[in-house]
Amino acid sequence: MILEQISVFVENRAGAVADITQTLAEADIDIKALTLADTGDFGVLRLIVDAPKKALAVLKLAGSVASLTPVVVTSMGNEPGSVAKIARALADAGVSLEYIYAFVAREAGSAYAVIRVENAEAGDAVLLKAGYGEDFKL
Amino acid sequence: MRALQTERLVKQVKHTYENVVPYRKKMQEKGVEPGDITSIDDLSKLPFVNKDDLRDEYPHGFRAVPLEDCVRIQSTSGTTGRRVVAFYTQADVDLWDECCARAIVAAGGTKEDVVHVSYGYGLFTGGPGLNGGSHKVGSLTLPMSSGNTERQIQFMTDLESTILCCTPSYAAFLAEAIHEAGLIDRIKLKAGIFGAEAWSEEMRRNIEKNLRIKAYDIYGLTETSGPGVSFECEEQTGMHVNEDHFFAEIIDPDTGEALPEGSKGEIVFTSLTKQAFPLLRYRTRDICVLSRKECSCGRTLVKMAKPMGRTDDMLIIRGVNVFPSQIETVLLNQGYPANYLIILDRVNFTDTFEVQxxxxxxxxxxxxxxxxxxxxxLLAALRSMLGxxxxxxxxxxxxIARSEGKAVRVVDKRKI
Structure with missing residues (x-):
């Protein structure tokens, strides 16, 4: 399925991530998954949350630069080779990954992958066709 | 000296009035005619020339001789907007060489010396200036230009360079590289002539110790010719102004009033002999003091202190002139807010330059x-704008703080 990921600019300073996540906590936003991409001088925090539009609004209000990006979120097996399989399915269909990260949902005990591809709908269709249909419930 | 200066000034005012339209207009606005200037003491009657005047008249407005009589240009660093092109006749190049030759001689240079010029060559005046001076002295000249440290050190050892000319920060960097390579005992340098950026007494002692040389300061600006407007002697207590060619005054930067010897103020130069680009009362924006105290070297030329600051917002970073407004222009062009902070520091004697x-x-x-x-x-655009x-x-x-009144755009942590 396609979900909206929220991406936030993180400046290279102690406490930058703490400030962003504090803002989300105060707005009672639940973070399902999170990854920080960093370069030498800045970072991009990417999150899957229960209320992305609200998260965007509160972060902007707090002065952050943030944006929403459609990403493919899919369940997958929780055993060795699971990520390889979905990555292969996308590769075989000629869909290239921009980035990918994984998380385990506490309720289901299943593993999920968040995949950024150029065209989220095309990527989602490839995975559905390959049998990765199970929806992720926020 | 004053008789010579008077004779040259009278001639120069006439030459400028007749051939430089924007300056003639300035004189007319002030109600001054060439005939009013009969002595060097009349200098204060003349109007000033600012960098903005030169910029407004880019490129030919202040050129005083036909192009066919010019043999060279040099140019300041900076934007197209801020750029100044200075023209030289052969005589202008000769007098510039002469001024640089005096600096080399004051640093102990003779025809026996090997002068290693690691200033940049090109539009920047550093390389061509010291190159010409070294030729005039008759020294063997190594036109190294800047960069390629490994090759610099190789030539320095193989050709036994004795006098190094470059920016002080590059000298400090070279010294470090030489020590790292374990080659200090193969270095034959005895003196260095370092300019184009501010440097401290502490930095001088450090370079002198590490390169086992005596380090001399040199001053100049493209608008007047280049390096060699003034130079240090072995006393190392200020730079002797080549005042037979460049007359120095100190003025109050706010009122423009000429101040007596020993006062701190903006240093203003009048080129007494230049033909192609004869600037009268050019405001350098450098804060300085002049002294006629007797010098142990025997030279009677007036001495100027190391510049103590600027009257405008120009920064000198690694020898390059940078105006904060240039950075603002780039940011706006690239779609960023014009809100920025420049942070300067000096680490291992080299300027660090960060733009937030x-x-x-x-x-x-x-x-x-x-x-x-x-x-x-953004980086490429900044580089091409600033050099x-x-x-x-x-x-x-x-x-970053919004501009409310006077925004703080520069944090300069360099201790100079």
């Missing part, structure tokens, strides 16, 4: 490579 820029919605992406591409475009590469640091929006 606020991130915007338009520049942001969930993809790091997109942001990095934008960042490198020097800053480090760009992206910061969160609205974290």
């Amino acid at each position: 820029v606020e991130m915007t919605e338009e520049m942001f992406s969930d993809e790091v490579k997109f942001i990095e591409k934008k960042e490198s475009e 020097i590469s800053p480090a760009v640091k992206l910061v969160a929006p609205r974290t």
Whole structure:
């Protein structure tokens, strides 16, 4: 399925991530998954949350630069080779990954992958066709 | 000296009035005619020339001889807007060489010496100036230009360079590289002539110790010719002005009033002999003091202190003139807010130069490579505008103080 990921600019300073996540906590936003991409001088925090539009609004209000990006979120097996399989399915269909990260949902005990591809709908269709249909419930 | 200066000034005012239209207009506005200037003491009757005047008249407005009589140009660093092109006749090049030759001689140079010129060659005046001076002295000249440290050291050892000419920060850097390579005992340097940027007494002692030389300061600016307007002697207590060619005055930067010897103020130069680009009362924006105290070297030329600051917002970073407004222009062109902070420091005797820029919605992406591409475009634009590469640091929006009245745009932590 396609979900909206929220991406936030993180400046290279102690406490930058703490400030962003504090803002989300105060707005009672639940973070399902999170990854920080960093370069030498800045970072991009990417999150899957229960209320992305609200998260965007509160972060902007707090002065952050943030944006929403459609990403493919899919369940997958929780055993060795699971990520390889979905990555292969996308590769075989000629869909290239921009980035990918994984998380385990506490309720289901299943593993999920968040995949950024150029065209989220095309990527989602490839995975559905390959049998990765199970929806992720926020 | 004053008789010579008077004779030259009278001639120069006439030459400038007749051939430089914008300066003639300035004189007419002030109600001064060439006939009013009969002595060097009349200098204060003349109007000033500012960098903005030269910029407004770019490129030919202040040229005083036909192009066919010019043999060279040099140019200041900076933007097209801020650029100044200075023209030289053969006589102008000769007098410039002469001034630089005096600096080399004052540093102990003779025809026996090997002068290693690591200033940049090209539009920048450093390389061509010292190169010409060294020729005039008759020394063997190594036109190294800047950069390629390994080759610099190789020539320095193989050709036994005795006098090094470069920016003080490059001298400090070279000294370090020489020690790292374990080659200090193969270095034959005895003196260095270092200018084009501010440097401290502490830095001088450090370079002198590490290169086992005596380090001399030199001063000049493209508008007047280049390096060699003034130079240090072995006393190392200020720079003797070549005042037979460049007359120095100290003025109050606010009122423009000429101040007596020993006062601190803006130093203003009048080129007494230059033909192609004869600037009268050119305001340097450098804060300085002049002294006629007797010098142990025997020279009677007036001495100027090391410049103590600027009257405008110009920064000198690694020898390059940078105006904060240039950075603002680039940011606006590239779609960033004109809110920025310049942070300067000096680490291991080299200037560090960071520009903090606020991130915007338009520049942001969930993809790091997109942001990095934008960042490198900004860096390239800054480099091409400034002629020097800053480090760009992206910061969160609205974290840099908004301009309310006089915004703090520069944090200069350099101890000079």
